[in-house]
Amino acid sequence: MISAGFAMEKLNVGVIGATGMVGQNYVRLLEGHPWFNVVFVAASERSAGKKYSEAVAGRWQMTSPIPESVKDLMVFDAAKVGEAEGECDFIFSAVEMDKERVRALECEYASHGMPVFSNSSAHRWTDDVPMLIPEINPRHLDIIPAQKKNHGWSRGFIVVKPNCSLQSYLTPVYALIKEGYSVDRMILTTLQAVSGAGYPGVASLDIVDNIIPYIGGEEEKSEKEPLKILGSIKDGRFVNSDSMKVSAHCNRVPVVDGHTACVSLGFKEKKPSLEEILSIWSGFKALPQELDLPSAPKQPIIYIAENNRPQPRKDRDIDKAMAVVVGRVRPCNVFDIRFVGLSHNTVRGAAGGGILNAELAVKKKLI
Ligand code: NAP
Secondary structure (H helix, E strand, O other): OEEOOOOOEEEEEEEEOOOOHHHHHHHHHHOOOOOEEEEEEEEOOOOOOOEHHHHOOOOOOOOOOOOHHHHOOEEEEOOOHHHOOOOOOEEEEOOOOOHHHHHHHHHHHHHOOOOEEEOOOOOOOOOOOOEOOOOOOHHHHHHHHHHHHHHOOOOOOEEEOOOHHHHHOHHHHHHHHHOOOOEEEEEEEEEEOHHHHOOOOOOHHHHOOOOEOOOOOHHHHHHHHHHHHOOEEEOOEEEOOOOOEEEEEEEEOOOOOOEEEEEEEEEOOOOOOHHHHHHHHHHOOOHHHHOOOOOOOOOOEEEOOOOOOOOHHHHOOHHHHOOEEEEEEEEOOOOOEEEEEEEOOOHHHHHHHHHHHHHHHHHOOOO
16 A cells, blocks of 8 residues: 555555556556556566556557556566565456456455456356446445455455446346336347457457447346346355346447447336336436445436437446436337436446446445
């Protein structure tokens, strides 16, 4: 921990996978963060040993320059966990590699005393690892003492984020459930941006002037992950919710940033009117807003009434790119209601969401 020069002390953080699409967003978003300070960056052995600015030369995808505080940091090989020990209070993980290796690597950082906030899907189905959207299931962090005990970790632990597209629709759905409107059916069609595939991602000749109606593994994630997030903790393990059936179509579309979801919902019994839905969404606030976490959007769900919104280019950056923007709320002829949701996939759905998870863990004194 370093002193910021006044009462507030900043935590020293490491980013592994710092050179990739999500890692670059961590580096960008953490510049000037009031609580966190990037002191350690790591990636594959291809980047190791280079200055950060050299490692990302020709592939820096952010519109702002590389932060001065990071550009000269040496990139370490993420596999050499010992290099981070003693340097980092905790780690953001944005590595893209074989899931078995990610699982082992993240456990190793935790076993070396460094909590890990991960963007990878590797640990999403590990029994004692919370899959967190702080506006929905902040209480899932209550499992951390059990997780540490299960592994014999004294200080380290692992928290993961869900798939990036879930952010576009799950918080608005949860807001209705929280008010007693039990959703039991959901059909969603996602329109997912190319940045979701990392860099260089989808070949331009495949995606320009085109839509690809398949993203490996995404439909399964969209159908299963909400059930863990809406589930509960029993005997130190997560028990999935069985309240809802989900059917997903996931498409890659020629948009740079911003995942859109077209959603139809069916309610079990009581159905909200369209006016009630808008009132619930506009009044929705959760723990990140109550705690005034630095990365929390002031209003987590923003409704835009124009019938041609939300649109990725116009709406993805609203409120630090951390809000979910919804529109086109109307009756559904097959289920009960339908709407369109949008969120920024590499911010709310990735690095910004990971930072919000860490801020919540700090406030809960887990770090
Ligand atoms: P990416 O652009 O392909 O970046 C991958 C990163 O992983 C790079 O820093 C790369 O380092 C590093 N890496 C690759 N092989 C490695 C190895 N063997 N050891 C250590 N580091 C290695 O991918 P991304 O889009 O940033 O995604 C990163 C993770 O976040 C993935 O698990 C992805 O599923 C998840 N995610 C992505 C999004 C999104 O919108 N893009 C959203 C949510 C979650 P080098 O530069 O040295 O190769």
